[in-house]
Amino acid sequence: MTQDPFTDLKQRQREMWASFAPTATFTTPTAAHLVRFAQIQPGETVLDVATGTGVVAITAARAGAKVCALDLTPELLDVARDNAAIAGLEEIGWTEGDAEQLPYPDASFDVVLSQFGHMFAPRPGVTVAEMRRVLKPGGRVAFATWPPEHLVGQMFILIGRHSPPLPAGASPPPQWGNPAIVAERLGAHFGEATFERGTKVFPALSPQHYRVSMERGVGPVQKLMDGLAADPAKLASLRAEFDALITPCFRDNLVHEEYLLTRAQAR
Template sequence: MTTDPFAQFKAVQREAWAIFAPTAAFTTPCAAALVDFAGINRGESVLDVGCGTGVVAITAACAGAHVKGLDLSPALLEFARHNASLLDGEIEFIEGDAEALPYPDAAFDVVLSQFGHMFAPRPDVTIAEMLRVLKPGGRIAFSTWPPELIVGRVFALVGRYLPPPPGAAPPPQWGSPDIIRERLGDAVIDIEFQRDEMRFPTLSPRHYVATMEQTIGPVAKVVATLSDDPARLVQFRRELQELATQSFAHNIICQPFLMTRAVKR
């Protein structure tokens, strides 16, 4: 058996992201945008990688697809199962790793991920797994945060204060079309991109920072790590609030994101 060099890193992620559920509602309209962009059809088999509370999986199921969802966090999967219980039909949600998908080759017509697979440490392993379980002619579609815009810059800030282990790729790289093309390579055809935005209601940039600290695992981890270094914690919060201020207007933080779709050869 091969030992996962990122097992401890993933254990930290599993714990950190458990607090995300209160913010998941803001990702619900984005889920509809991704499902529409992916062109989900009734009867198709769909996998949602990094499904979190199930917003994409459930949206795809409402479009008539047969859906499975996988996430690293058992806490978020409990929310996903509860959300799915309000629907007719069944969605199978299981705990699992995007770098080791527990499904056979060519099992799905569509593989989706909304701000999920991008946090797996090894992009080459992750994309190989997502394409492995996708049927030839099937579609892969995902949403990611561009590195030059607010959420990508937030995660870059987090990485400066709490660097990932050596060999782990920064999540915002998944928001660069050039890098996406390189990672998908010639395993796919017909790559298309589309931008959209998440509108995050908040009373002020300071309120936004407080919400991030309470619901976004990596941000909460930085705050906890800096608890014994008050000066650096003040600086981190100041920098985070400055980023939020640049995107704040009319009690909304506009968070643009990138959607990618491609067809497996």
């Protein structure tokens, strides 16, 4: 088997997302929106790619689907298993795995889902091909991503400006929030994409409280801030940039995060 050129990047991702569990709680309403948008039906077989703490997988299972889910980060899968046990849904199959190398046979699922997850896999073409491979004929894919023009997409663009460049051949995650780029990426394997937008809200006492939550619970933000701990001036400047992005989206003690949903049927 050919050596994966992104092994080191994926190891860093596996480690940096380990602290995400508390923040994942706030994605549960979006998970319900995604499952409804995906038109999940009782008895369908569903794969949740980059499941994190399992919020989408558990929501789909509660809708009557037969669910498998995978993630790179074992610490998040431990939380997902606990969440499933609390919900009485211990039949969900949890697997540590990679969106670019899905460990499932061809034509295994009716639906493939991903919420703010597959977008971090470095090669969109490989990820899309894998999603299509494990779908049954006529199956569908549905996912949530962050548009580059809105808050979370802008935050990841800011992180990219202050971080070492991605390895050659890796695509920036916010591109997955551009409908034109998404349609192009899906085009070889799927029919015309359907899009819908939504807004997730994050409770916070101030823009600064929100930024601190991101520093503590969103791996790429945490890693960037930790890397500047020895340079207080640069750290303060970066925090000011974050606060300036957040402030226009802060109203009534809520930070408003706009997202994009995509759905398409396999050719």
